[in-house]
Amino acid sequence: MTSLVLLDHEAGLIKQPARSAVAAATKIGGDVHVLVAGENIGDAAAAAAKLPGVTKVLTADAPAYAHALAEPLADLLVSLAPAYSHILSASTATGKNVLPRVAAFLDVQPLSDIADVIDADTFVRPIYAGNALATVKTADAKKVITVRAASFDPVAADGGAAPIEAAATADAPSTSRFLGAELSKSERPELTAARVVISGGRGMQNGENFHLLDPIADKLGAAVGASRAAVDAGFVPNDYQVGQTGKIVAPDLYVAVGISGAIQHLAGMKDSKVIVAINKDADAPIFQVADYGLVADLFGALPELKAELEKA
């Protein structure tokens, strides 16, 4: 039994959700191989080789993989599939895009967004926005799995020394082309990797007011997130969204500011260790999941919070 984990990487580093996917593969048991695909990926492959528990790193270094397009990446994974019992990735934009395509080519029903491993065939996955947890057993010989990163502690970034081996690569596909990207730039930690997350909702009223969260985020080393309502209203870009269809986070501390707490938002953050809610509506559903609730107008509370944090 051997698993292959497709790793998300950036700037020569293995992203934290990918390290959680390696943790899930380790829990399944057997050997764990990883795949680093992209262009000029030497540093990322070296970083992958250091992940504890990984026994082999496969690399696919070619322009066709530079932007993680689904078509060439799926073909690559399918070409490697005969050697593996389990093919995994984190439930990242890339994993969610590519793995189901791989599963179809292999005639396998994928297991999306697993939250636990029971045994090599049996997994727990959230359904209905996390309002139910299904334990499912698959009859497929090969398993294609995406992993809810927030549910698995990532393996360390260091400690292993796996050999690196090049996989056969292919040319770029003729039917899809990468035109460009508009990626948010931030000095702060990523939402899915941050120890503290502070999110704003509709109550922030506009994008300008989101900057009230900045000094607090800086002080706490937090990532800044948002509810769907705030993203839909155009206050912040889509990549801030925490929720059923946005990012799933489980930080040590989650601070929800001006967020009412729709089911779809709770689905993205209710596994956080400590939840704080600041909302002027004492009846907001967010208070039902908050460990500490402050009923207050956020425009008064945020400057006060900033001042209070600076006191220490």
Added chain:
Amino acid sequence: MKILVPVKRVVDYNVKVRVKSDQSGVELAGVKMAMNPFDEIAVEEAVRLKEKGVVTEIIAVSVGITAAQETIRTALAMGADRGILVETDVAVEPLAVAKILKAIADREQPGLIILGKQAIDDDMNATGQMLAAFLGWPQGTFASKVVIEDGTATVTREVDGGLETLALTLPAIITADLRLNEPRYASLPNIMKARKKPIDIVKPADLGVDAAPRLTILKVVEPAKRQAGKKVGSVAELVDKLRNEAKVI
């Protein structure tokens, strides 16, 4: 160009689902059902493409029980031209649905298929990608903007770091994300008109598809409930609790 829009009947997104006491699944009896919200966005996008003259015919397809006809009627009332129900009592999984849709696409020869990115019941997020594989078409998942021009779909996608844009050679698969558009409400005259639009009914076996599930649900349970905590009286008290009680800052 014909366009195919698959639509799924799911529990209405406002319903707080309850897990059955025998742990066999979620209680569906007497629960309000509706079109999967992401599929509504897909239908809306198809209707807008027709209004722009890019698309000539919109075919709404659903796979499910007889009552899924209501979901197709909703799509017809929004502006789809005709419907196909692939009727089955089996709880079909994305793999089987994608195979069924592949068979329908082979018959209908659409130039574009737009699906919702995920169904809000099983949260699988898989059918579009799998259908793309079966058809050998390129895929633009999690789309927030679509432009069709000169045989190419230019798709802006919501990805983890922001947005990215791809060019796909048609025919192609697109899956709709939340911000692609805001679906319209069907007007009463359009709801009346939709009653007269045709719906074909076929069975998976007619399409040569084995819809048997691969997954066995061993149990469905409620997640551990969070206890509502305490209200604090001031920001100072909040910071004190976070520092000295929860010890998270």
